[in-house]
Amino acid sequence: MAQIPQKVIHKYLRHEKKFPHVWCPGCSNGIVLGTVIRAIEDLKYERDNIAMVSGIGCSSRMPVYVDFNTLHSLHGRAIAYATGIKMYKPHMKVMVITGDGDSTAIGGNHFIHAARRNIDITVIVINNYIYGMTGGQFSPTTPTGDKATTSPYGNIDSTFDICKLAIGAGATFVARTTAYHAIEAKKYIEKAFEHKGFSVVDIISACPVIYGRLNKKGTPAQMMIDMRDNSLPIAQYEKLSEEEKKFKYPRGIFVQENKPEYTEKYAELVKMFQKPEEQGK
Amino acid sequence: MAKNKIKETSSKKQEMVLMQGNEAIALGALAAGVDFFAGYPITPSTEIAEILSEELPKKGGKFIQMEDEIASISAIIGASLAGAKAMTATSGPGFSLMQEGIGFAKMAEVPCVVVNVMRGGPSTGLPTSPSQSDIMQARWGNHGDTPAIVLYPNSVLESYELTIRAFNLAEKYRTCVVLLSDEVLGHMREAVVLPDLEKVKIINRIKPTIPPEWYKHYKNNPKYISPLASYGEGYRFHVTGLAHDERGFPTNRADEIETLMERLKNKILHHIDDLVQIESYMMEDATRAIFAAGISSRAAKEAVNILRKAGRRVGMLRPLTIWPFPDDAVRKYLFDMKTIIVAELNQGQLSRELKRVMGGVWNYSKQKKRKIVELQKNNGEIITPEEIVNLFREVR
Ligand SMILES: Cc1ncc(C[n+]2csc(CCOP(=O)(O)OP(=O)(O)O)c2C)c(N)n1
Ligand code: SF4
Numbered sequence: 001m002a003q004i005p006q007k008v009i010h011k012y013l014r015h016e017k018k019f020p021h022v023w024c025p026g027c028s029n030g031i032v033l034g035t036v037i038r039a040i041e042d043l044k045y046e047r048d049n050i051a052m053v054s055g056i057g058c059s060s061r062m063p064v065y066v067d068f069n070t071l072h073s074l075h076g077r078a079i080a081y082a083t084g085i086k087m088y089k090p091h092m093k094v095m096v097i098t099g100d101g102d103s104t105a106i107g108g109n110h111f112i113h114a115a116r117r118n119i120d121i122t123v124i125v126i127n128n129y130i131y132g133m134t135g136g137q138f139s140p141t142t143p144t145g146d147k148a149t150t151s152p153y154g155n156i157d158s159t160f161d162i163c164k165l166a167i168g169a170g171a172t173f174v175a176r177t178t179a180y181h182a183i184e185a186k187k188y189i190e191k192a193f194e195h196k197g198f199s200v201v202d203i204i205s206a207c208p209v210i211y212g213r214l215n216k217k218g219t220p221a222q223m224m225i226d227m228r229d230n231s232l233p234i235a236q237y238e239k240l241s242e243e244e245k246k247f248k249y250p251r252g253i254f255v256q257e258n259k260p261e262y263t264e265k266y267a268e269l270v271k272m273f274q275k276p277e278e279q280g281k
Numbered sequence: 282m283a284k285n286k287i288k289e290t291s292s293k294k295q296e297m298v299l300m301q302g303n304e305a306i307a308l309g310a311l312a313a314g315v316d317f318f319a320g321y322p323i324t325p326s327t328e329i330a331e332i333l334s335e336e337l338p339k340k341g342g343k344f345i346q347m348e349d350e351i352a353s354i355s356a357i358i359g360a361s362l363a364g365a366k367a368m369t370a371t372s373g374p375g376f377s378l379m380q381e382g383i384g385f386a387k388m389a390e391v392p393c394v395v396v397n398v399m400r401g402g403p404s405t406g407l408p409t410s411p412s413q414s415d416i417m418q419a420r421w422g423n424h425g426d427t428p429a430i431v432l433y434p435n436s437v438l439e440s441y442e443l444t445i446r447a448f449n450l451a452e453k454y455r456t457c458v459v460l461l462s463d464e465v466l467g468h469m470r471e472a473v474v475l476p477d478l479e480k481v482k483i484i485n486r487i488k489p490t491i492p493p494e495w496y497k498h499y500k501n502n503p504k505y506i507s508p509l510a511s512y513g514e515g516y517r518f519h520v521t522g523l524a525h526d527e528r529g530f531p532t533n534r535a536d537e538i539e540t541l542m543e544r545l546k547n548k549i550l551h552h553i554d555d556l557v558q559i560e561s562y563m564m565e566d567a568t569r570a571i572f573a574a575g576i577s578s579r580a581a582k583e584a585v586n587i588l589r590k591a592g593r594r595v596g597m598l599r600p601l602t603i604w605p606f607p608d609d610a611v612r613k614y615l616f617d618m619k620t621i622i623v624a625e626l627n628q629g630q631l632s633r634e635l636k637r638v639m640g641g642v643w644n645y646s647k648q649k650k651r652k653i654v655e656l657q658k659n660n661g662e663i664i665t666p667e668e669i670v671n672l673f674r675e676v677r
Contacts, residue, residue, distance in 0.1 A: 014519075017530055048515050053359070064519055064530060069512035071362060072521035072531075073355065074385055080352035084359025084367070085512060087343045088317055092363070092513050110355075113348040266343065273339045 012037045012047070014067045022061050026220025028179035028205030029059050032126050035182050036097070037066070039189040050093045053082040055107060057099035057133045058207070059126035076106030079114045082121050090263035093193060095122040101131045101139040104160050108140075115169035115198045119262035122192045122199045125162055128207040136210035147214045163254050166200040173199035174255040179206060180227035181251065188253065197261050204231065204249070297474050302440045302466040305473065306396055307332035309444030310368055312481055315394075316342035317365035319356035321349050321375060324408045325464040326398040329370035350375035354382030357393045361386075362520060364511030366448060366485075370396035373406060376415060376422070384423030385522045386457035387545065389529075390499070390509070392486055394447045396460045398467040401661050410661030411464035413575055414627040419459045420604045427542070428549040430454065430556060431604040433461040435578045437471040443601065449484040450556065454548055455506050461603065463626070465576045465663055489516060497527040501540060505548035549605055558601040559610045563589060567596030569620040569673065572611070572635055574600050577624045577664050584669035595673065611638045620652040620676060624664050629655055652676060 023029045040050065050068040054060035056075035063070035069092075073081040078096045086094040096103075103111050103125050114121060130148060131137040138148035140160040147154060166174045173195040175188040185203055192199035206212060206223035217223050230248055232240075237250035300308075307329045310318075318337060320330040330346070337344040343360070347353045350371055357367035371379065376397040386393050399415045401407025415422075419431040430450050434443040444460055451458040489496050489508040493516045500507045510516035523531040524538045532538060549556065560578075563585055564570065573581040578599040588595040598614045600607050615621055616639065623632035632655045644651050654676050658664055 016528055047517060049513060051363075051512050064521065067517055069362075069517050070519045071359065071512075072519070072523065073358075074381055074522060077351060077355040077382070080347065080355030081359035083345070083347075083352070084317070084319065084356035084361075084365075085363045087319075087345055087356070088360040088363040088365045088367075089513050109348050110352055113352070266338075266345075269338050270341050274341075 008041050009034055009037050012040070012066050014065060017065055021065055023058060024209040026206065026208040027058070028128065028203075028207070029062065029126060031179045031182055032059075032124065032185070032203055032205065033062055033065065035185045036095075036124065036189060039186050039193060042186075043190055043193060045093055045193070049091065050095070051082070051085050052095050052097060053078045053085065054097045055099070055102035057102045057131070059097060059099040059128070059132070060102055062097045076102055077110065078102065079107060079110040079121065079123065083110075083114060083119055086119055086121055086263060087266070090120070090267070094120070095124065095193070097124050097126070099132065099139075100125060100127045100129065100141040100162065104140045104162060104165065112165070112169035115166055115171040115200070117262040118170060118172055118197045118259050120196055120198070122189075122195075122201070124189065124192075125200065125202050126205045127162060127202050128205040128211060130207050130211035132207045132210055136214055148211075149214070162200070162202040166202075167255050170198070171200050172197035172255065172257050172259050173253070174202075175200070175253040176202040176204065176249070177251050178204040178227035178231055180224045181231075184251070191253070191256070195256065197259060295474050295477055297472050299470050300437050300473050301328065301468060301470050302437050302462055303328035303398065303468065304332060305437045305441040306370070306444045306460070306462065306467075307336070308475065309441040310394070310448065311336055311340075312441070312478055313445040313448035314366045314483060314485075315368050315448065316340070317357060317360040317367040318343070318369065319345045319347050319353040319360070319367070320369045320371065321347055321353050323372045323375045325400055325467050326370045326372045326396060328467070329396060350378040351382060354379040354386070354395065358382060358386050358389075358391045361391050361393050362512050364514070366392075366452070368394040368396065368448075370398070372398050372400045372408075373402045373415060374404070376418065380418075380422040381424075383457050383459070384425055387423065387427050387429070388425070388522050389520045390455040390545075391457070391520070392451040392455055392509070393457050394444070394451050394460060395457060396444075396462065398462045398464060400464050401659075407661045409464065411466070411576055411663060412626045412659070412661070413463060413577065414630065414659070415461065416603060416627065416630040419461060427545045429459065429604045430456060430549065430602075431459045431461060432601060433575045433603045434601065435466065435575050435599065437466075437469065438473040438475075439601070440466065441473070441475060445481060445483070449482070452486040453484050453506075454552070455486065455509055456549075461575065463576050493517065499525060499529055499541065500527045501544050505544045505551065553605055553609070556602055556605055557607045557610060559607050560599040560601060561614055562597040562599070564596035564598060564614050566594050568594045568618065570595065570615055570618045571597045571622045571624055571669060572599075572615065572631065573597065573624040574603060574631060577626060580664045580666045580669060581624055583666035584673070587666060587670050588673060593673070606634050606638070608638050611635060615639070617644065617647060618651060620654060620673070622654045622656055622669060622672060622676075624656040624669055626658050626663065628659055629657055
């Protein structure tokens with residue numbers, strides 16, 4: 001019998017946890033999970049030093065499966081919980097796994113203010129254009145005109161561009177990729193983890209079971225093909241005419257800059273009160 | 282920010298200082314070892330945040346002003362899981378916003394302290410006037426059914442002491458403890474001699490000593506409370522607001538959910554004696570009594586003094602622990618009273634509990650009716666001793 005290869009992912013999954021996971025077949029959440037784990041493996045981070053925080057949603061179910069310090073918090077609040085952890089233990093690597101609704105609807109306020117502070121937290125948004133967990137209501141990223149269970153006649157809302165939102169609010173690392181581009185996604189996630197400051201990786205993802213079905217997007221495989229065909233590296237996207245741009249979206253790193261990080265600024269403040277011999281401790 | 286300069290508290294002889302209630306809460310928190318505060322400004326609690334923003338950096342503690350109260354409660358829960366003694370302070374509107382987070386802290390058993398300096402409501406209400414209208418919100422504010430630990434002082438010194446106690450209970454019982462105050466108590470100044478810091482009893486959460494593989498942070502035991510590790514220290518545990526098993530993993534199994542819910546209930550209800558604190562004043566020979574808490578109990582005490590001078594056998598009972606409600610103590614002291622006046626700044630939140638405990642106006646052991654008289658104010662003013670005295674003369 002052929003030897004079953006030991007996959008990297010198995011090293012990081014919780015052995016005590018009862019599987020199977022909650023995600024539907026064809027969902028992108030698993031791809032993102034694999035990508036996050038491969039990034040962590042390659043960066044050789046200490047598991048004890050990683051905190052993975054999420055809100056509520058299909059995507060936010062991720063922390064329960066992985067062997068880190070994990071916190072499945074409240075809908076929209078993951079970044080605020082993560083802020084508490086990062087502030088108290090700045091040496092920890094704190095990451096947030098969140099959905100488009102979790103991070104930009106109910107949690108929009110925490111998203112923009114964490115970006116403004118430039119606190120060293122990495123936010124990975126699994127952006128599937130829908131509220132998956134509650135059965136398919138439209139979210140702030142559901143394309144205008146698309147169907148959801150609460151927009152049976154087509155959504156009349158305008159959409160958020162999560163990357164532009166992050167940039168506008170002051171995030172110092174902002175990138176977009178898709179679940180199809182798993183290798184690129186791993187690269188961006190690594191860069192985001194290594195970046196000192198508030199980093200956002202917007203991962204366009206497929207919810208074939210609800211968003212895909214309601215909008216006749218075809219099989220999960222077809223939705224992956226669409227991600228490949230509809231997204232373009234930023235430079236190529238910029239060359240398109242305004243008309244052509246309507247049907248495409250850019251992938252790549254939009255912002256990567258060094259600015260003072262929040263917990264470091266706080267540490268500076270604390271230093272003012274330390275006696276000279278205590279400094280550097 | 283008008284306040285005293287904060288003294289180095291390790292001095293040998295404790296001196297008398299003039300201090301505000303909110304200041305006493307901030308100093309009590311520091312004495313208890315608070316090292317993380319997240320908050321959002323709101324009258325009449327803001328001084329607590331202001332003082333801690335000045336004091337915490339000096340001690341290497343963390344202060345962060347968040348974008349709202351939901352973020353504040355979230356941040357203190359996150360920090361507490363990383364090992365902090367964490368606290369936030371707010372008032373009515375902010376307290377309402379925090380309720381979902383308070384429920385999370387109770388469900389996931391994360392120690393933290395929430396101060397609510399009560400002001401008039403509902404809605405924006407009376408930002409600069411006192412009230413006692415969050416007594417029920419402090420108990421039933423979050424959705425889902427689980428008991429609460431809520432303390433309510435009535436003086437500046439007690440604000441200091443009960444803040445320390447709130448931290449101790451939060452750590453001991455692994456839960457969110459609410460400390461109520463009110464606008465008058467928070468802003469009132471009194472001369473106090475703070476207790477010697479060395480004599481202050483501090484309780485810290487129990488941490489696991491077993492190997493991480495064996496660690497179950499929600500395991501039932503005779504005390505109903507399991508040790509709590511901190512993030513980043515080798516125990517890579519999972520925390521969720523979902524119903525969970527002993528390891529914190531989500532579950533739908535009725536037996537596991539029942540174990541959890543019973544444990545959350547029992548860890549409080551089976552420790553009533555440790556949790557409940559009351560003050561009984563001149564109750565030994567009393568035939569009539571006043572039941573009041575917080576700021577109203579100060580008027581009640583003065584009313585007792587006035588009535589005693591006139592030869593009336595009147596006493597006062599005051600809960601310092603509002604929740605769990607001191608059922609037994611209330612029954613013990615008040616059951617045989619001919620008249621009970623319940624004085625409070627709301628529409629009858631304490632008196633409702635009192636009537637529940639008494640089982641109504643019929644005293645079956647004496648085969649007599651008792652009078653339960655409600656003295657309520659809901660207009661931003663406090664109850665005065667004279668009002669209570671006059672009411673006593675009226676109702677006898
Ligand atoms: C305060 C609150 N409001 C509403 C909900 C219900 N709810 C759960 S998940 C969810 C939406 C999740 O959507 P998204 O964040 O996009 O994640 P996805 O499920 O698509 O991965 C909602 C509305 C909740 N749990 N809490
Ligand atoms: S509902 Fe959609 S987002 Fe949720 S698990 Fe299924 S496919 Fe994924």
